[in-house]
Amino acid sequence: MTCVQPNSQPPAPRRAHGHDYEIESLEEFDRVVASGSLAGHRVQSVDLTDRTFALLGTDTAESVFLGCEMEPDAAAKVRAGGALVFPPIPGLPFDPYRGDLHGPDELFEGLVDSGYDTTPDARTYRWYQETRTDGDIFASMLRSIHDDAISDALDEHVAGARVVGIMGGHALERDSAAYAGAARLGRRLTRSGLTVATGGGPGAMEAANLGAYAAPFDDGMLDSALELLAKAPHFTPSITDWARTAFDVRRSWPGGGASIGIPTWFYGHEPPNAFASHVAKFFVNAVREDGLLARSNAGVVFLPGAAGTVQEIFDNATPNYYESRGEPTPMVLVNRAHWTEKLPTWPLLQALAADRPMAPRIALVDSVEDVPEALARLTTGAAS
Structure with missing residues (x-):
């Protein structure tokens, strides 16, 4: 890692509108260089080994290069020209400076x-x-x-989108009726124009991402995919078999619908699923969970789950209660028996919401078939 010398000044933070000063591809790099200057730009994880001539002849004052491959002469020149260079880290299995989401x-x-x-x-x-x-x-x-x-990449990806979060347990097996129901929900919400976002793991999360993937195809595709996935119903004992069947589905029906998965390496025993087209995987679970809930601006659906899902319910309820993110977002809990008897979360959520602006934004429904109508009703702020 190249350190800033004590007598040097680090590049000043940018104050431009949007992210127009960020360069995340060779195409963007070439366009900016053609304008005459890289000064003040942030170049993020772009291989510049074939752009030595451009770097030698372009102003790089107060620019930052994050994880960019460069020839030694080019790296020396941009440093001398006032740039801060964070070189790639050899041997890492991930890119810490990446400018886009995982796939x-x-x-x-x-x-x-x-x-x-x-x-x-x-x-x-x-x-x-x-x-x-x-x-x-x-x-x-x-x-x-x-x-x-x-x-940062996730913010750029969801800008302008209406995102609905779907939460649920990782233990849900692919051959279960509940898994099929979660998949149908993901498909229906995607077809309605919403962007489905999940925790990105197996179980209910995978089912919702699968449904989003199935959205462009005829209804029979999902039934066939479920039949294929049932050959490896759970990610234990073999993650390999579980994941390979998902890629079998993707190869059989290429070009599925888009959705977002936001998993974490904190739960390393829990692999990401292959149906989310865009994956924002985090090391810190708290950042991951807050990021998923905060970006679900069209509401959050909570399918039956255990401790993790209960935590997510109240992680979402807290900013709704205090209105710390502005107007409360809809919250829909699915399966009355689960949330009132097995894990009686609903009564506490109702008590918290009483006489608060979040009160008309929460609902308890019996099945996934009731979710779209509930979301539409809660979005208008009507009493549930």
């Missing part, structure tokens, strides 16, 4: 030929396990930079 093909690279343990996702989890408790400030910094970069 399932990237996270599961090598799955088909060599199994899950060889994938970038599995190797990153092992790195996390090795470094999370050793007190190494460098590893901690890399995790923080990565999570901040992913948050």
